[in-house]
Structures are given as structure tokens and as C-alpha cells.
Amino acid sequence: MLLAVSILLLVILIPVVVFQHKKFGKRPTGSRLERIKNSPNFVKGQFLNQSKTLTFTGGANVFKIAKEFYFSKNVKVRPVNQIPSIKIDLKNSDINKNILVWFGHSSYFIQIDGKRILVDPVFSDYASPFSTGIKAFKGTNIYTADDIPEIDFLFITHDHWDHLDYNTVKELKPKIKQIICPLGNGEHFEFWGFDEKKIIEMDWNDSIALGNEFIVSAVPSRHFSGRGFVRNKALWASFVLESKTKKIFLGCDGGYDSHFAEAGEKYGPFDLAILENGQYNKNWGKIHMQPQEVLKAANDLGARSLLPIHSCRFKLSTHAWDEPLERITALNKENKLRIITPLIGEGVDLDDSSLKFHEWWRNVN
Numbered sequence: 001m002l003l004a005v006s007i008l009l010l011v012i013l014i015p016v017v018v019f020q021h022k023k024f025g026k027r028p029t030g031s032r033l034e035r036i037k038n039s040p041n042f043v044k045g046q047f048l049n050q051s052k053t054l055t056f057t058g059g060a061n062v063f064k065i066a067k068e069f070y071f072s073k074n075v076k077v078r079p080v081n082q083i084p085s086i087k088i089d090l091k092n093s094d095i096n097k098n099i100l101v102w103f104g105h106s107s108y109f110i111q112i113d114g115k116r117i118l119v120d121p122v123f124s125d126y127a128s129p130f131s132t133g134i135k136a137f138k139g140t141n142i143y144t145a146d147d148i149p150e151i152d153f154l155f156i157t158h159d160h161w162d163h164l165d166y167n168t169v170k171e172l173k174p175k176i177k178q179i180i181c182p183l184g185n186g187e188h189f190e191f192w193g194f195d196e197k198k199i200i201e202m203d204w205n206d207s208i209a210l211g212n213e214f215i216v217s218a219v220p221s222r223h224f225s226g227r228g229f230v231r232n233k234a235l236w237a238s239f240v241l242e243s244k245t246k247k248i249f250l251g252c253d254g255g256y257d258s259h260f261a262e263a264g265e266k267y268g269p270f271d272l273a274i275l276e277n278g279q280y281n282k283n284w285g286k287i288h289m290q291p292q293e294v295l296k297a298a299n300d301l302g303a304r305s306l307l308p309i310h311s312c313r314f315k316l317s318t319h320a321w322d323e324p325l326e327r328i329t330a331l332n333k334e335n336k337l338r339i340i341t342p343l344i345g346e347g348v349d350l351d352d353s354s355l356k357f358h359e360w361w362r363n364v365n
Contacts, residue, residue, distance in 0.1 A: 278311025
């Protein structure tokens, strides 16, 4: 009996102790929570999407999803070979050049009109609370926080582990001038020792002028949030970035819905839309997009160019690792949208619309 009670206590206490680690962040409290309660998007204790959104579709449940994820027969869910990449000197890049560098998955650097921007940086070798889970593909972790210059604006779209990485933001902390994130996420950053004066939290449809003709607006996405078992205490959002010379849509994860057309009508057309294209599955069709929906969303936004992200670094679904890029480029042959598919780490000149990109993933097994 004593042994049974001891085992039961361990089963109960171990998760409790684990969830106390700082990396899990903190739920909003105090004046931040009061602001959240006044949001029209916060209903009965949680943030909601604009449309009714089921986590699982097609009759799936958490057990079916787990079985498919861990026992998938798709042998290409991870590449056998190393992913090709290029490393450039970001610290000494010409501040007057408008460039973009994709780090794989949903992490990228933008230098535009004299400002340096970092979005959802994850430089850790894994996208989970534990170093043993969801490891990065070989060759995709060539950049570290040490390679990043001083950042004017750090954008965080939501607090999932593959978008908000505790170790990365802690290492970047001395370099970050301003954090821009959806409502409620600031609690994580304050808990991690960031100055609250550096944190700008935005609700959907908020806009803020950041000086030097930079305007940022937060717009809806169709997703969810949470770093543990409790969900939707902090908001998720895409962002519209308007500068002197460019208008860019910084997309959050999320399923297709009318919010893309609404953003396109209000803010478009866009020089560039950066949208998730990967880690999709028929069983969660309302919270992630299939490639054909990504193209539709880009058209709704009035995007002249599209950078498909959320692929090529972590296995978070059961499709082949290269399927998202293969499918979207094949579907686009009729659509004729300009799709940007750089290597990880490659510098993309945002002022050169004649740049051509090759299908590099076809050379990787």
C-alpha cells in the first residue's frame, strides 16, 4: 500500500514540479488580466476565434492524433540528409538594404527601411518543453542568438513552443529594444525578466505608430494558444507592418477563414505575405491551412509575393517533410503568384522582384 501511494504521489507531483519551470511562462494577472477581460475577443474566461473553431475535425480525437503522429508509416516525415543552408553576416549587413532571412519553420529576420525585425525566433534544437522532443532537422540550426544584431522590434505571433522559445528570447534579451505581441503574452516576458516598458501588447484591430513612418496593426488569425494544458489565456495574432516603402503581412498560424479577405480589404494590397504552409493535417483543418488554402489566403490579401513558412525544420505533423513546398509550388503553376522559396539563411533582397528561387528541397532525400 505504501509503495502504491508513493508511486501515485510521484505521478501527481512530477508534472506539478515540471510545470513550475520558468520556460512554461505565466498566465496573465493583475492589470493585464483586467485589460484582457475588457477585450471583445475574451469570452467566459478565454480568447475565442471569430468563427467557431474545433481543434480536431473529421471525427478525430487526441488519441487518434497521437497514434498517427508517433506511428506514421510515412518514411519521409524527416529528411535523411542534411538540409542545405547559407549563413550570412547579419551583424554587419548594410542597414540601408531591405532584406529577409528565413531561419526555417516560422523564424525570420527582416531588415527594412533602417529597422531590424525578428519574428518568432527559435534557435534551440527542439520545439518542445524538453530537449528530447521534436528535434530540429539536421542542418537547420546554423544560426544562434550570437549571430543576431540589435533588434528594433521582436514580433511574437503566439506562445506555442515552436514560436516562443524561452532559451532563445533569454539569450536575445540584451539585444531587443521593443517586443510586440498579442494581448496577454507580455506576462511571459515580464516573468522572464523583461522590462514592461519594452512590451507592446495588442488586441485584434489595434494599430500603433512606431516612429519613422512605421505602423503596426494586429489582425485576427484562426488558431489557439497555450504552453501547457490550459489554453487561450493569451491571444494569437497576425500583424500588418507598414513602412515607408513596404507593406508586409506577418502571418500567425491558423486555419483559413474570412479574416484574410478582411485584412486584404482594409490594409492591402501587400508587397509580401508570410503565411504558414506546413504541419497541416486533415484532422485539424480549422487551425492550420492546406497549401491550396494558403494560396487562396495570399490572393485574399492581395499579396504580390508569398513566403510560405512553418516547414522544413520540425516534424509537427505526419506529411512528408518536403510536401508543403512541393504542393504549393505545383498548385501555383496555374495561380502565377510569385512564391519566395529561399534556402535557410539565404539573404533575400526585398527590392528585387526579379529574383528567382530554385526548388532546392528536391535535392534532399
